[in-house]
Amino acid sequence: MASVCFYFQVHQPQRLRHYTVFDHNQYYFDDHKNAEICRKVANKCYLPANRLILDLIRKYDGRFKVAYSITGVLIEQLFSYCPEVISTFEALARTGCVEFLAETYYHSLSFLYSRREFVSQISKQMQTIKNLFGQTPRIFRNTELIYNNELASLIESMGCFDAILSEGADHILGYRSPNFVYSPKGCKDIRLLLKNYTLSDDIAFRFSNHDWNQWPLTADKFGHWISKVNGNGFVVNLFMDYETFGEHQWKETGIFDFLKQLPEEVFKHPDNDFKTPSEVIEAYPPMGIVDVPHLISWADIERDLSAWLGNAMQSNAIHELYRLEKQIKSTGDENLISDWRKLQTSDHFYYMCTKWFSDGDVHKYFNPYDSPYDSYINFMNILGNLHNRISKYPQPAPVSIGHIFQNAVPNVVDSAAAN
Amino acid sequence: MRVFMLGWEFPPFISGGLGTACYGLTKALDQLGVEITFVLPTLVQTSYATHVKLVMPGMKIPQATTRRRTLKNVKFKTIKSPLQPYERPDNYQQRMEESLQRIRAAHGRATPSSRGIHYHGDMYKEVHRYADLAVKLAAEEEFDVVHAHDWMTYPAGIAVARATGKPLVVHVHSTEFDRSGEHVNQMVYDIERMGMHAADKIIAVSFLTRNIIIGRYGVSGSKVEVVYNGVERNGNGNGNGTAARTGISKDEKVVLFLGRITMQKGPDYFLRAAKKVLEKMNNVKFVMVGSGDLMHRAVEMAAELGIGSKVLFTGFLQGADVQKIYKMADLYVMPSVSEPFGIAPLEALDNDVPVIISKQSGVAEVLKHALKVDFWDVDEIANKIIAVLQHPALGVTLRNHGNYEVGKLKWSDSAVKCSQIYEELLVGAETG
Missing domain, CATH: 3.40.50.2000 (Glycogen Phosphorylase B;)
Structure with missing residues (x-):
């Protein structure tokens, strides 16, 4: 068998407005820009892609299936700026062929800094999905597919998940193929599904690249590549940003036509089908244990965290943010807590990334800043204002004023112990 | 040839x-x-x-x-x-x-x-x-x-x-x-x-x-x-604070203007930004290195803005004196109204001093690792000066990448x- 397992990440951050050290206003978000981007992406991607997928599910009588992870921060924006997108997702949910995954509501890096915050953001996200789509997610994906053994153990200990999605990075798989189900090291029941990055990126990144020797990518050709997995794998995990359809790859590149024709090409081989992540782990046994002692992600060529925590500014900003957790929560001020959480969205730190030299293009996408330095300055000014707001509440306990900034990526074990 | x-x-x-x-x-x-x-x-x-x-x-x-x-x-x-x-x-x-x-x-x-x-x-x-x-x-x-x-x-x-x-x-x-x-x-x-x-x-x-x-x-x-x-690389890479600072105490930050004090170089924008910075933090000295037809006007303006004691004028310097100034500096600001190129920011970076440069400059076309401002946007210049002075991580990142980037401009x-x-x-x- 070769099962195609599509998972689409659907996310837009709440971008911050220009905020100088002289600003006092407690509103931090650029509603105008966020609305504009939401509507633009909805028109170019979410609406046409949802319509196409709904058509495909109907056309193939439920044999075409996909999975989505839609972040809480995007859902909030969709409700404000283009609620029709929510309706189309609801329609997809009703087909029974669409699985919704769990992640952190704020698309945050909280796993690295606060386990308590991490768990509470997952719960909030699951509640949101349950309310909207009537499903309780059974599969977890962490922000940017960030993963290690510890994450797997933590997710398993939550007792509500069957599997985790991550990146099929070469350095963790070695000679092994991502086209099987695996077990995370140190876990009993939970499963691991790893992204087939070659085939995923053929669609997500290379589809319209004229310099690529396989261009143009046709559904027919891609269907053959899928069929070749028969005999040496069970599942092809195609994980990508949903914005691939219509936004990263414009409609004019033929990306929608490609998706439209793909099921037919896949079904030409009698052993092929489409499965959701839950169906995949139901159908196929784990083929071994994957050991991931160090953090991985799906980003850039390094597949590490350097896009979010690679320089002193990023490290400083995120440390300063999480350092406020106890104080913020003790205020009981819902607006304050909500602002603090929206600042946790990983994109804010991504915009501060300075490794422009090889991965530049992806990093510029929808980046509202001219430079990573501007983004850091803006973030720190907002954090300064947030800090002032907290200081108006009585202080619970003395707060350590330790590091002003740190260069290194945080030691996850230490931050876990601290929480 | x-x-x-x-x-x-x-x-x-x-x-x-x-x-x-x-x-x-x-x-x-x-x-x-x-x-x-x-x-x-x-x-x-x-x-x-x-x-x-x-x-x-x-x-x-x-x-x-x-x-x-x-x-x-x-x-x-x-x-x-x-x-x-x-x-x-x-x-x-x-x-x-x-x-x-x-x-x-x-x-x-x-x-x-x-x-x-x-x-x-x-x-x-x-x-x-x-x-x-x-x-x-x-x-x-x-x-x-x-x-x-x-x-x-x-x-x-x-x-x-x-x-x-x-x-x-x-x-x-x-x-x-x-x-x-x-x-x-x-x-x-x-x-x-x-x-x-x-x-x-x-x-x-x-x-x-x-x-x-x-x-x-x-x-x-x-x-x-x-x-x-x-840029000729001869910076010795030990910027800020190591040289003896005359008239500047150790816990004071130093923000540098270095260039001819003429209309083209925007000295008035520098001084107005200085005024704004001093509204938010006090431990800063603004040093203006150079001479030019607006020098006297600049001295007067600093006095009029009420920041006379916070602005030092050194006159024209070169050679070892410039190196010394760079060693003292925490930040270099070039608010030029129109700067065809601007070699000085490259020299500052070569000396491990982070820079704020005017978008109306040629050097802004080649430097990524610099803070860029419109020369007229005094609030934004002040905002960025304060950011560099208050958040060491910003200066560290600008210095590390900037110094590397300067090495590529040969x-x-x-x-x-x-x-x-x-x-x-x-x-x-x-x-x-």
Whole structure:
């Protein structure tokens, strides 16, 4: 068998407005820009892609299936700026062929800094999905597919998940193929599904690249590549940003036509089908244990965290943010807590990334800043204002004023112990 | 390849970026094996001639010759002329008057002497006299291309090119619009325009300058090439706080302005930003290094803004003193209104000092790891100054990446581009 397992990440951050050290206003978000981007992406991607997928599910009588992870921060924006997108997702949910995954509501890096915050953001996200789509997610994906053994153990200990999605990075798989189900090291029941990055990126990144020797990518050709997995794998995990359809790859590149024709090409081989992540782990046994002692992600060529925590500014900003957790929560001020959480969205730190030299293009996408330095300055000014707001509440306990900034990526074990 | 190059200034006799650029470029061309005859105007070196001492206190001539000797293929020729870089025709008149008075005083004479220095009160005439002398000098030299740096040498460049039939390259380090805003001096503009139209090729130091050349001087874009300046790496990389700070206490931060204090460089925006910064934090000193026609105005303005005790003026510095200043500095700010290139921020980064640069500068086209501002946006300049001073992580990141980035801006690359331009002109001349 070769099962195609599509998972689409659907996310837009709440971008911050220009905020100088002289600003006092407690509103931090650029509603105008966020609305504009939401509507633009909805028109170019979410609406046409949802319509196409709904058509495909109907056309193939439920044999075409996909999975989505839609972040809480995007859902909030969709409700404000283009609620029709929510309706189309609801329609997809009703087909029974669409699985919704769990992640952190704020698309945050909280796993690295606060386990308590991490768990509470997952719960909030699951509640949101349950309310909207009537499903309780059974599969977890962490922000940017960030993963290690510890994450797997933590997710398993939550007792509500069957599997985790991550990146099929070469350095963790070695000679092994991502086209099987695996077990995370140190876990009993939970499963691991790893992204087939070659085939995923053929669609997500290379589809319209004229310099690529396989261009143009046709559904027919891609269907053959899928069929070749028969005999040496069970599942092809195609994980990508949903914005691939219509936004990263414009409609004019033929990306929608490609998706439209793909099921037919896949079904030409009698052993092929489409499965959701839950169906995949139901159908196929784990083929071994994957050991991931160090953090991985799906980003850039390094597949590490350097896009979010690679320089002193990023490290400083995120440390300063999480350092406020106890104080913020003790205020009981819902607006304050909500602002603090929206600042946790990983994109804010991504915009501060300075490794422009090889991965530049992806990093510029929808980046509202001219430079990573501007983004850091803006973030720190907002954090300064947030800090002032907290200081108006009585202080619970003395707060350590330790590091002003740190260069290194945080030691996850230490931050876990601290929480 | 032999080049007849016409300049205004050369280290150590410099007052701005042009001399630095000519030195860096000729040194790199020299290393490519390009032979250069470099022609400079020098004010007659009599004991009465005071401008060298005025501009550069304590500089000795031998240093100059030593530095020049390191250039194998470069010959220096001087033309006796009182032309000075960055001079305005009206200042020129005034300087000549002052110079004459000093001579009269020294000699106890009441009337001007026809001997003394070669006095030509009219700068226009002087520029053309320089051109005549350059043509005479050129008759004794063998070369393939004429390369003229900035407007004062354009008439000389045109004259030499005409007399010898060699192709002319004019190198635009700045234009009258950069120096004077909209109040251009018609004579200077006319000379610039004439030079650009007479040139076979124009080298602009940035796209910003290229656009001015095309838009304001009516030159076809096909004739204008951009060659960015480079930087001589000699920073010792231990910026901020290690040098003894006179008048600045240890816990005070130092924000630097370094450049001629003229309209073009935006000293007033620097001071207004300083005022805003001081509203938010007190432990900062603003140091203004340089001199210029707005110097007195700047001192007054600092007083008017009520920040007189927070702003230090050092006057013009160079060499070791500049290095010392960089060691003290936490941040360098270049709020230029119009900066064709701007080598100074590269030198600051080379010395591990992070920089805020005006978006209206050529150097903003090549630097990614710098904070960029619109020169008029005083709030934003202050916002960014405060950010650098308050968040060490920002300075660290800017320094690390900036220092690396500066390493990639090499004069050797600029020289290669120039020599390609020479080659193309020669091929064009042969086939055409």
